[in-house]
Every structure is written in C-alpha cells, then in structure tokens.
Amino acid sequence: MKNYDDLVAIFTGIDNPEEMEIFFREIFTPKELKDLTLRWQLLKELHEGRPQRKIAEKYHISLCKITRGSKILKNEPSITRAILDKYYGKKSRR
Amino acid sequence: MKNYDDLVAIFTGIDNPEEMEIFFREIFTPKELKDLTLRWQLLKELHEGRPQRKIAEKYHISLCKITRGSKILKNEPSITRAILDKYYGKKSRR
C-alpha cells in the first residue's frame, strides 16, 4: 500500500533525533505514545528474562498483553530482538 | 523519559526501509498500523486543501478526528507539513 510504504520511507529518511521526536508527537496520539513506550519497556524486561507474571503485576497489565510481546521476540528473524541485543546487550535465548 | 528517548533514537538509527518495515510490523499492532496509514492519508488530503467534510464522508470517519489532523498542520513549526511539502509538493497555506 502506497501510504504505508511512504510512511516507512519517511521514518527511514529522518536521521535527526530532534526532528524524529517532533514528528512522533505530531503523528502519534498521546495514547499511542504511552502504549508504545510501555510496550518497549515490556520487551526490554522480557529480553532480560523477567517472568511475565512479575511484569504483569509491576505494571498492572494483563498477561495476554505480554504474551503478544513475547511472540515478537520469538520471531525468526526478529528485528526487535536484534535491536534489544544491540542496545542493551545480548541475552541468552530461552 | 528513557524508553521514549531510546525509541526515538532507534527509529532514527534505522536507515534501511526493509528493516524499518519489519520493525513496524513487530512493534505496532495491526490496528495501529491501520490507524496510522489512514491518518497519513487524511493529512495528505488536508494538505492538498480538500474540505474536511469531503474527507469525512469519503472515509466514513467523524469530523473531530480530522480536526485533530488539521491542527498538526497548523503547528509552527510543523515537521509533518514540511515532510508533506517535500514528498508531495508545497501547497499554499490557508
């Protein structure tokens, strides 16, 4: 789809963090940004090997939401896992 | 916030469209991707000067959703408007 491809290209083309940050606040709703940052936090903790139930009670969210995240990391290949490895250190798979 | 800044940095750091596309599908829900592409379409049409009511009936969405979009383009400075100008041609302001 054209719009989707355009968006991907636009995000790819922005190489300045300040610009990206403004674009984030313009193009995403406050709720989406909140969801997205929480999701990233979950992915980080899953990546570190923390049990899903611990994460669920820590953030008061339901387990089913976390299972979704864990599937991302099990994708083969998972770009997200590669990024987590790169930014926060490689972790052993489980 | 650290997670948010990290995310901005990560999106900024990806310079390959294929990688970005995979990351999109991993990190966003299907609904968010659908919402995002529709939002981009609306912004494009607003940018072209199409009346909000025309857009609303075309996509069967409510006007309040569009007004939000129009505010983005009225921001000063608006990164989104700059991007639309760059990608789809500069339009006169209204």
Added chain:
DNA sequence: TTAATTGTTTCTTTAAAGAGAAACAAGGAG
C-alpha cells in the same frame, strides 16, 4: 450584511480494547 460553506467542539450512543480471573500447557527441580 446576509447566506452559504467550511472548520471546530460537544454530546450521546455504539463498538472495540484491555483488565481480571481462570483454565490449560509446558518445562524444570526435587
């Protein structure tokens, strides 16, 4: 200045997302 068009905001109703609880599955430790 008046009428028509367009933009913005608010309200109510409908639809969808998420929490909470619980059941079931899978793996590991004793």
Added chain:
DNA sequence: CTCCTTGTTTCTCTTTAAAGAAACAATTAA
C-alpha cells in the same frame, strides 16, 4: 513421577475510544 513455576489462551466484564449527530464559530462570496 509429582509438584511447582512459568507461559499461553480463553472468557466475562469494565473501561475507553470512535462514530454520528448536532450546535456553534469562522470565513468567504454575493
């Protein structure tokens, strides 16, 4: 093997978001 921890899925119920309609404001053209 049995128990315990953890992961996954399903269900119901509550909360939240979006549509639809309508009112009001702003702008433009005659």
